[in-house]
Structures are given as structure tokens and as C-alpha cells.
Amino acid sequence: MQTKYHNHADKIILVxxxxxxxxxxxxEIFKKNKVKLIRAKTGRQVIDIFKENSNIDLIxxxxxxxxxxxxxxxxxIKEIxxxxxxxxxxxxxAGEENKSKKAGCDEYITKPININKIRSIVEKYLNR
Ligand SMILES: [Mg+2]
Structure with missing residues (x-):
């Protein structure tokens, strides 16, 4: 089966x-989309990087x-x-999905990551 990859070279995902x-x-999952990834390794870093970059499309x-x-x-971040x-x-x-909604997360996925699922969710938001 062939998967179609949208080119997202103009998009930035903060991971x-x-x-x-x-x-x-x-x-690896997003290599073919050419999307730009920025990595944060702690919760503090993700907030700081988000504050410094006004052009982040998704987290x-x-x-x-x-x-x-x-x-x-x-x-x-959602307050910003x-x-x-x-x-x-x-x-x-049970309860984690609720917690994520309460915190303001738009979607919730569990690990190990389902590759097709994460791809389709990210596509949905990047194409808006
Ligand atoms: Mg962790």
C-alpha cells in the first residue's frame, strides 16, 4: 500500500x-513530510521554546x-x-484522557505510538 505524504516543509512541530x-x-515518522521538528527535553524547555518561537504550528x-x-x-502554553x-x-x-482534555490538549494518544494514527492526527491539524 502506498501512503501519500503531504509536503509540510513550511510547518514546524515542537516535539x-x-x-x-x-x-x-x-x-523517522515525519521525515518524508519534510516538516521541521524542534525538540524539547523537559516541560520547562517546551514552554521556553514555545515562547521564543511564534511560528510553531503544533506540539x-x-x-x-x-x-x-x-x-x-x-x-x-494554552494561556499564551x-x-x-x-x-x-x-x-x-482511564482518567488520563480526561486529564489531557482538562489540561487543554486537543488530542490524546497512547504509547507505543501507532504510526498511522499519529500521522493522520498531525495531518488533520497541519492542513487546517
Ligand atoms: Mg517521557
Missing amino acids: AEDEDLNYLLIQ LMDIKMPEINGYEATRI RDVPIIAQTAYAM
Whole structure:
């Protein structure tokens, strides 16, 4: 089956991810879209980078991160600007989806990442 890749060379995704292997996977998933990725390794970093870059189109937000967790970072960022935020959590537990909605996340996905799912969600927001 052939997947169609939209060219997103003009788009920027801020990836909040403290674990290198998870970040490498995300890089691989979006390589063909040519989208620009910026990485943050802590909740504090994702807030700081977002404040310094007014042109970020979307945030992939790991929930379990050092310093400030993804929910708290989402709350702070959403007060600055309503950028789409997709939460990623390793906990496939009831309640997490609710927590992510309460924090202001637009979408919620569980790890391990389903490649087709993350692609289609990101496409949906980048094409708006
Ligand atoms: Mg993490």
C-alpha cells in the first residue's frame, strides 16, 4: 500500500520528548513530510521554546517529562496561544484522557505510538 505524504516543509512541530528513542521514532515518522521538528527535553524547555518561537504550528507533548509534566506545560502554553497540542502518554489508563482534555490538549494518544494514527492526527491539524 502506498501512503501519500503531504509536503509540510513550511510547518514546524515542537516535539516535547525526554527519551531519545521516542524522539528518533518521531523523526523517522515525519521525515518524508519534510516538516521541521524542534525538540524539547523537559516541560520547562517546551514552554521556553514555545515562547521564543511564534511560528510553531503544533506540539507533540509527552506527558511524563522532567521538571514540569506535559499537562502542566499544556496549561501554561494554552494561556499564551491556542496552538494544537497532541498529548502522548505511556499510561493507557482511564482518567488520563480526561486529564489531557482538562489540561487543554486537543488530542490524546497512547504509547507505543501507532504510526498511522499519529500521522493522520498531525495531518488533520497541519492542513487546517
Ligand atoms: Mg517521557
